Amino acid sequence: MDFSSFLTSLGTSFVIFFILMCLFTWLSRKPGNNGVYYPNRILKGLDPYEGLSRSRNPFSWIREAMSSTEEDVISMSGVDSAVYFVFLSTVLGIFVLAGLVLLPVLLPVAATDKGVKADNTTISNGTFNDLDSLSMGHVEEKSPRLWAFVIATYWVSVVAYCLLWKAYKHVSDLRATALMSPEVRGEQFAVLVRDIPPSEGQTRKEQVDSFFKTIYPETFYRSMVVTNNKEVNKLYEELDGYKKKLARAEAIYAGSKTTGIPEGMRPTNRTGFLGLIGSKVDSIEYYNEKINELNPKLEAEQKVTLREKQTASALVFFTNRVTAASAVQSLHARMVDTWTVMDSPEPRQIIWPNLPKNFYDRQIRQYVVYVIVFLTIVFFMIPIGFISAFTTLENLKKLLPFLKAVINQNVIRTLLEAYLPQLALIIFLTLLPKFLLFLSKAEGIPSESHAIRAASGKYFYFTVLNVFIGVTVGGTLFSTFKTIEKNPNSIVPLLASSLPANATFFLTYVALKFFVGYGLELSRLVPLIIFHLKRKCLCKTEAEVKEAWAPGDLGYGTRVPGDMLIVTIVFCYSVIAPIIIPFGVAYFGLGWLVLRNQVLKVYVPAYESYGRMWPHMHTRILASLLLFQVTMFGYFGVKEFYYAPVLIPLPILSLIFAFICRNKFYRFFQSTALEVACQELKEIPNMELVFRSFIPPSLSAEKADDDEQFEDAMSHQVSRTASSV
């Protein structure tokens, strides 16, 4: 790719972005699209436009995003979103500060050097162009000008340390403020107890109650033994499905009355497989019948579940936040593998089936998952290669003879031959985040947010190793494989020497990602089309329409690793080809603006983890920085710069910095500090409400007064504190 084609691609991307932005301005004004562009505001009960300008100015959303404060974000979307913006603005800050020094200094230093024209050591596969003269590759070997690049490496690192430190402090404050909030939040009063040892002569409930009553005589409120809800969930979902179908059938019936026939047309359906076969029945009657049939079944199953399907885990409620916070951090039984007490997640993010998994099960699962992930990351090309080989046209013809006619056509043949391997790769890459999330849940993690953090970590290492290092070293690796075998240390110089050749590729990649990616994000074209299709063809009831525009959350599991890949790319090229810095700034600046808009108006958080994502982001930014420092060291070696060892302190400094941050800040992100938990509440918590909020929907009775049915699995103690207050 030469310079002009680079500019062309950049221009095209920008045009696409501009078109998408205009589309957004136009589409978001239409009230019919409110569900797509303002779902968060609607669900919060706000008027979509209240306080927002309705002008036709395509940049008004930018002004709104800029003027919103961190408090707005927290109140609209929670601490996790605010922490994500701290991440974006920290990285943005690092790149801006780095660019302010590196661009005016390094570009002239590189450009005015005589340059290494034809005899340059870096393989420039057609990338040798005007851009290259602005990069470190243009500086002669052993040139004293390389000192400027050494200093630049230090500058980038120091800037990163300072801003990361500030950010960690700030996030810690955000977390503390949220946890200190005088609002009553159920999860702050509950703890999760796992690995309850078997006991004779006592029910689980008695066992849990007596254990915790002895230790916390003043503050113990009540316990809820976790039950195996598989059966009851199935019944509940079935019932729920019929209820939805009934509502739909009634809506159709009501609709038919208004359109033509005054007495209406009662909808019918078939009772067999997928409503395609079987006898035809009146839908409303049929569903009513089914619901009446299932209701007593569900109630009976609920009773059985509560009485007989109790597992070795429980939720325990305390009347006070300090006790809950300190219980989580204390060893309760002498043997660590019994009575494990953990932070309770919010009710909505509890992964119920994972709760009864026992200590050793969890440990073993964790290691097995680590091994699987390691193998996936390192050898992921093997299954894909296998699939590609398997799906060659010749094989396909043999296996699926009916395709022969299609395949023999020349155009299709060429297309398929060109895209089949990529197709396998794309399908794999699409499924990977889901696979990693599945693996993380299989570890036995009790909360959704934790599983997403774990999956996002795995995905980060996958992208950095395979996309970044893979693309960079890629071609050269196999040809020089024997060199590496002889001397494994040569991987760093190899990576370093392949970097400049790929600068243009990554420049284009980053530009594409921010223009097209954020353009699509902002305009929400795909959700818009899906919403309108659904509303037209499928939705009959209000609930169904609401479901059709349900916005989902930010999707940290894939979004953060994606951003991290950009961070890694920009860090690693920042000194070698400083021209990448503006692109990084644009990516994170634009990202900040677009996502600010989306967070305030569109996305609805699926959970609140009070910023627990931050330590993961912090560690990964540092990992990228470390990779950058090591590659720079290698690249200075390639440049035969005798003073390259002056860079050795940098990786050590990074490790020390990571160690100090971990020591100083991390424990507060694992568990709540007592000085935070001991803040006054604005009201005496209604423990009954807190307790009820944790009952899974499939078990919660419709009426509030049939309390006695929970007595089997859920204990109740008239709290002394509550009664004495």
Place this chain on the structure above:
Amino acid sequence: MDFSSFLTSLGTSFVIFFILMCLFTWLSRKPGNNGVYYPNRILKGLDPYEGLSRSRNPFSWIREAMSSTEEDVISMSGVDSAVYFVFLSTVLGIFVLAGLVLLPVLLPVAATDKGVKADNTTISNGTFNDLDSLSMGHVEEKSPRLWAFVIATYWVSVVAYCLLWKAYKHVSDLRATALMSPEVRGEQFAVLVRDIPPSEGQTRKEQVDSFFKTIYPETFYRSMVVTNNKEVNKLYEELDGYKKKLARAEAIYAGSKTTGIPEGMRPTNRTGFLGLIGSKVDSIEYYNEKINELNPKLEAEQKVTLREKQTASALVFFTNRVTAASAVQSLHARMVDTWTVMDSPEPRQIIWPNLPKNFYDRQIRQYVVYVIVFLTIVFFMIPIGFISAFTTLENLKKLLPFLKAVINQNVIRTLLEAYLPQLALIIFLTLLPKFLLFLSKAEGIPSESHAIRAASGKYFYFTVLNVFIGVTVGGTLFSTFKTIEKNPNSIVPLLASSLPANATFFLTYVALKFFVGYGLELSRLVPLIIFHLKRKCLCKTEAEVKEAWAPGDLGYGTRVPGDMLIVTIVFCYSVIAPIIIPFGVAYFGLGWLVLRNQVLKVYVPAYESYGRMWPHMHTRILASLLLFQVTMFGYFGVKEFYYAPVLIPLPILSLIFAFICRNKFYRFFQSTALEVACQELKEIPNMELVFRSFIPPSLSAEKADDDEQFEDAMSHQVSRTASSV
């Protein structure tokens, strides 16, 4: 050493042991020696002989030791001693069970093989003798008989796992029982707070009080800010010295009255350096004067200390054990480097000067100490070599010319030349444990017992690396140094192939250690002689006599590493030369008996750590086992046994076993489990007494009622709980 000289040395050792035992029987009957042989009983207020037989039977102490129970040990000497016996009996059990199988199986297998006579690969420096034909070295290479040795290796490992698991459980029970005791123990109500952040406008006391009152409104009792006691301790010791001297002078005066002169002879002393120069004064008057002079000074200094020398650490007292136990395990402040809350040690074992050391100080000190210890272990021969070289006779003559006359005499010259290097080594080895203890205290560890554990760990690695591996590989190492440099993996086969050659050396070492070592231990000849010398020449007052027979404690810091060395030796030879197992059994059997006697009658524990030593012992036994397994693998390699890889699972198994034990048991040894702490007390604790027991003696006022003087550093709150009871 051939077989007969081995027997001779064994016989001699046994004779020495028998003589020492008879001496003990004879000496311990004399009432004048009670202070040496029964100090623990005397200090506990028991009659030395009550319940013990007074027969002249030299074996009666054995019967007494055998019949004593674990409860006796705990009541006489605390949980730590009982845990030490669990260690002894566990190791004894492992060796007995190993011996029961290995001796009858392996000895015939080895002895009936044709044997590798002159052409054996192991270098037998004159050790090739009758013993060798009973060892694995006698079995031919590649012989299928080696299978017996493989199975033996597995047997030893499995026995070790089973007994260690049982022991860990038992020790955990002991610890739990002790911690659950209904007795009020001060340290269970207190926590140690370090790294208190600086604050404006508040005194330390107010700051600590308000912080903990907010978090624990119900159970907070009082706090005691730690002060810098350097000055006041100096004054206190000076005063104490004068008091002792006064008592001594008065005793001399009283004594002189009874002997000759009826009006007595008032003792005099000189006021100058060491009582040798200066003017002569009347001792009683002089000391009285000094005491009267120092008393107000001390009181003034106490006030100044309490008011102005407060440090950033404090002891906080709670009215209940659960709160204290859970506070230790909870994060109190958001930043980990402030408000660190730790287990409070017993008052007698607090290392006061270490308390104010701050978080980063402690961390850095720890790493620095680790580096120093590592260097000491690895390069300890270098300073000794340097000293040896420096102290050659020629150098001595040059430096200290006045020694010339002495050195020129032939006998002395030969002696010095022979012993000077060894002398340096012996002095170094004597000082090493003290040096390691000093280093451990320099880490900033707050309690004596923890420092001793840390020092004992360091000493263990030193002995195993230098004595065991050093002696074994020693000679051969330097000649084959180049092989190792080329291929570092060859260290294991090298160690393995040098093992058999040194079997006899270690057999003798173990025998010497248990016969002479335990003989001396039992007879207490050295303390006896020192006691009598002191009593004759120095002691004038009762207090001085009591000080002269003060027995000290077991000295875990050096005793445990010493035992561990034997464990390592016996493990490593158990399969190669099974004849060592009886020696190991004798060492630990005899040790159990002798120390049971010493613990019940002699040693007085200096502290109680509730069995925290155990995890360290456990880890080190496993480390020895691992070393054994790895060496065995290497030795089978030397024997060119093709199936040697069947041993590979063993080290992995050991690591998994260590990991599981650590996971299951260890946390309870770090902090108290709440189910243990929540046991009922037999009385409502007198918190005032608990509080007072923590006041260092140099600060404690003589009178009980002048409480107000502590108010500056020590807060007081009328506890709600106490007042409402």
